[in-house]
Amino acid sequence: MAPDVRLSADNLSVGYHGRSILSRISFSVSKGELLTLVGPNGAGKTTLLKTLAALIKPLSGTILLDSKPLETFSSYERAVKIGYVAQGSSIHWPFTVYELVSQGRFPSRGWFGSESPADKLAIEEALEITDLYSYRERLVTELSGGELQRVLIARALAQKPELLLLDEPVSHLDIRYQIGVMELLQKLVSQGLSAIISLHDLNLASLYASTVSLVAQGGIVTHGTVKEVLRPDILQEAYNINLEVGPHPESPDLPMIYYQRQR
Amino acid sequence: MPRRRYLSIIFILLIILFFTALFGVTAGAVTISFKEVVRVLGILFYPDQEDTNFTILFALRLPRVLLAMAVGASLSVAGTGFQGFFRNPLADPYVIGASSGAALGAALAIVLSLPAIGPVSSVSLCAFVGALVATFLAFSLSRFAGDPPPAVALLLAGTALSAFFSALLSLILVIKDKDMHRVYYWLLGGLGMSSWTELITAVPIMVLGAALVYIASRPLDILIQGDDVAYSLGIDVRRLRFLVASGASLAAAAAVASAGIIGFVGLIAPHAMRIIVGPNHRRLLPAAALGGALLVLVADIVARTIAAPLELPIGIITSIIGAPFFIVLLFKRGRHLGT
Numbered sequence: 115m116a117p118d119v120r121l122s123a124d125n126l127s128v129g130y131h132g133r134s135i136l137s138r139i140s141f142s143v144s145k146g147e148l149l150t151l152v153g154p155n156g157a158g159k160t161t162l163l164k165t166l167a168a169l170i171k172p173l174s175g176t177i178l179l180d181s182k183p184l185e186t187f188s189s190y191e192r193a194v195k196i197g198y199v200a201q202g203s204s205i206h207w208p209f210t211v212y213e214l215v216s217q218g219r220f221p222s223r224g225w226f227g228s229e230s231p232a233d234k235l236a237i238e239e240a241l242e243i244t245d246l247y248s249y250r251e252r253l254v255t256e257l258s259g260g261e262l263q264r265v266l267i268a269r270a271l272a273q274k275p276e277l278l279l280l281d282e283p284v285s286h287l288d289i290r291y292q293i294g295v296m297e298l299l300q301k302l303v304s305q306g307l308s309a310i311i312s313l314h315d316l317n318l319a320s321l322y323a324s325t326v327s328l329v330a331q332g333g334i335v336t337h338g339t340v341k342e343v344l345r346p347d348i349l350q351e352a353y354n355i356n357l358e359v360g361p362h363p364e365s366p367d368l369p370m371i372y373y374q375r376q377r
Numbered sequence: 378m379p380r381r382r383y384l385s386i387i388f389i390l391l392i393i394l395f396f397t398a399l400f401g402v403t404a405g406a407v408t409i410s411f412k413e414v415v416r417v418l419g420i421l422f423y424p425d426q427e428d429t430n431f432t433i434l435f436a437l438r439l440p441r442v443l444l445a446m447a448v449g450a451s452l453s454v455a456g457t458g459f460q461g462f463f464r465n466p467l468a469d470p471y472v473i474g475a476s477s478g479a480a481l482g483a484a485l486a487i488v489l490s491l492p493a494i495g496p497v498s499s500v501s502l503c504a505f506v507g508a509l510v511a512t513f514l515a516f517s518l519s520r521f522a523g524d525p526p527p528a529v530a531l532l533l534a535g536t537a538l539s540a541f542f543s544a545l546l547s548l549i550l551v552i553k554d555k556d557m558h559r560v561y562y563w564l565l566g567g568l569g570m571s572s573w574t575e576l577i578t579a580v581p582i583m584v585l586g587a588a589l590v591y592i593a594s595r596p597l598d599i600l601i602q603g604d605d606v607a608y609s610l611g612i613d614v615r616r617l618r619f620l621v622a623s624g625a626s627l628a629a630a631a632a633v634a635s636a637g638i639i640g641f642v643g644l645i646a647p648h649a650m651r652i653i654v655g656p657n658h659r660r661l662l663p664a665a666a667l668g669g670a671l672l673v674l675v676a677d678i679v680a681r682t683i684a685a686p687l688e689l690p691i692g693i694i695t696s697i698i699g700a701p702f703f704i705v706l707l708f709k710r711g712r713h714l715g716t
Binding site for chain 2: 167168169188190192193194197198200203208209210213217218221223225226273
């Protein structure tokens with residue numbers, strides 16, 4: 115196994131209450147890699163992400179984090195390594211941005227620890243990189259969807275994780291904020307972070323992903339670079355619609371998806 | 378909110394509470410002037426048990442005022458804890474059925490004449506167990522409707538449990554009618570029977586309960602945003618829930634044991650304080666305790682002066698304020714409750 119592998123899944127089967135949703139899942143994510151999960155609604159992307167975040171147990175198979183089985187980590191050890199942001203998170207409690215982001219230090223501070231210089235630094239770096247420094251005293255209940263998403267990512271970053279798991283981080287955002295979040299992720303992975311995110315927008319995946327996994331029909335149908343996965347035959351089969359794939363006008367290497375009317 | 382502003386809010390609350398307490402000592406069926414209070418304070422150092430005003434102040438009013446504050450603070454801390462536990466700002470010991478659970482537990486202990494366990498009276502212990510059972514029942518029942526439990530499910534579960542416990546309580550009273558008087562005396566006791574003994578037995582339990590909720594402050598800030606958020610930040614959600622439910626149930630049970638069932642305090646005080654100091658539990662809990670103390674103190678002063686010498690049950694006053702407040706809260710925030 116390559117030394118820079120952060121997380122690997124081997125013959126993983128995931129689901130709820132013993133019922134498998136996805137099976138025979140094997141892939142790995144390296145340092146500085148942005149893996150995007152694409153695929154139809156209900157295919158199991160959320161379940162897979164939750165399993166990788168150890169929120170639910172895999173039905174079978176193994177997940178290795180830094181070459182160690184995920185279940186051998188204590189909950190705090192794991193929370194220091196993995197940051198997770200759920201889909202469509204909304205917060206109705208009027209915390210300030212600073213308070214919410216500082217909660218990302220919980221795994222290091224515990225129930226009683228006071229804010230150490232390391233905590234403060236981590237919080238400020240997280241605010242800085244997400245462009246939220248001037249928002250510190252704002253209430254999270256008064257933010258737009260895009261701003262809140264950045265706050266939640268900032269909280270995950272304050273954990274100082276090696277791996278970020280984001281479930282549809284750009285759904286409900288307008289195009290500008292979608293691009294904003296993706297640019298942020300690209301910046302983070304270029305600094306060595308690994309990220310696994312689920313996306314519906316295939317073109318965003320094409321623009322920003324290092325690798326893509328197409329999740330459909332109870333497993334990972336294809337895993338590879340954007341060019342290997344975002345192919346018309348594969349996508350038509352998975353989504354059951356007609357579409358075309360052409361080169362991006364400025365970066366011909368990147369496939370762009372053109373939808374078609376179906377009749 | 379800057380730390381200094383928070384501390385000044387706490388300071389202002391303490392001052393208001395102090396002067397209200399002072400007023401509470403002077404007001405009542407027999408009005409004792411402030412000057413007289415000062416004179417009696419002097420007697421404190423040369424005890425003269427024959428002095429009527431000394432007796433009224435020290436044996437009756439002072440413990441009553443202190444107990445009112447303790448009960449209010451406990452109910453408010455319990456409410457704050459339950460709101461975090463249920464992730465719902467409508468949760469309150471009364472609303473979710475913890476108060477009636479405590480009452481049922483206490484009644485059982487009385488009619489079965491259960492023996493005390495060490496220094497803990499069986500009545501207090503059974504009240505605590507009753508509150509805890511009610512809390513977990515309300516939680517499990519409302520959880521069927523979704524995660525987090527929607528407000529409606531929580532209210533329905535709480536109402537159903539309250540009705541069920543009250544029915545069991547009535548049943549017990551009908552069957553064991555020779556104990557009826559004692560149980561009623563205990564349940565409707567209000568603050569009229571306040572004494573130093575009552576205060577000394579109740580306050581340590583209340584402090585313990587409040588402390589359990591308080592030490593969970595930081596993880597509670599995270600738990601209110603959802604179980605997944607809590608798990609992903611490394612929190613042992615089960616242990617946290619159990620700790621918070623135990624603390625809140627202890628505080629609620631001790632309050633019920635001292636003053637009977639008083640509704641809505643755990644709803645009004647935390648909500649008002651959340652608006653002022655924010656949802657951060659480290660700050661919210663002390664402020665909510667002071668707010669609850671003030672609320673019950675004022676309600677008790679009103680209850681014993683408005684129709685003096687007749688004394689109204691204090692629950693009437695808090696419910697008259699609380700029920701409309703509850704309805705407004707439900708209308709205004711109903712759509713967002715439960716997340």
